[in-house]
Amino acid sequence: MIIISDHCIISMEAKASAFWPEECCGLLVGERFEDGRLHINEIVHCKNCAKQKTVEFLIDPSVHIALERQLRGTGREILGLFHSHPQGCPEPSGKDHESLADHDWVWIIVGINNRRTAEIKAYRRHGSEARLVPTNYAIFGRMKAA
Ligand SMILES: [Zn+2]
Secondary structure, eight states, X not given: OEEEEHHHHHHHHXXXXXXXXXXXXXXXXXXXXXXXXXXXXXXXXXXXXXXXTTTOOOBOHHHHHHHHHHHTTTTOEEEEEEEEETTSOOSOOHHHHHOOSXXXXXXXXXXXXXXXXXXXXXXXXXXXXXXXXXXXXXXXXXXXXX
16 A cells, blocks of 8 residues: 655646656655555655656666665655656656666656646556556545545
8 A cells, every 4th residue: 555645746746847848756755664555755856867858767876875875764765766757648668667776666657748747657566577567546635536
């Protein structure tokens, strides 16, 4: 079960809109509970270091490493990443599927078209395969799930 705080949804939408027509990206931070629940309650926005920013993204590795270090011993951790698709479709690209990002990470894709959010979808790896499969999530806070 993946729970995302409503302010994180708002934050990802705002960045995706501001960066359009380029992709934006960031890391998802929160808590992992013993029963397997994940609660994402912070978004750490990162610079998109990719060459072709309208069709791909690359999270700055130095930001990733610094954040890992900062979270050590706090009970909080990096639970995944998010990025936007400026063409509006939140389906993973071939490159997204093949990405070498941490295997149990949650992937959130914000499909945005003309600066307006189309759809937000969450994915996880399917076993050991290099494939992201859709997963459900719940929104925590005042905002209602679509
Ligand atoms: Zn993508």
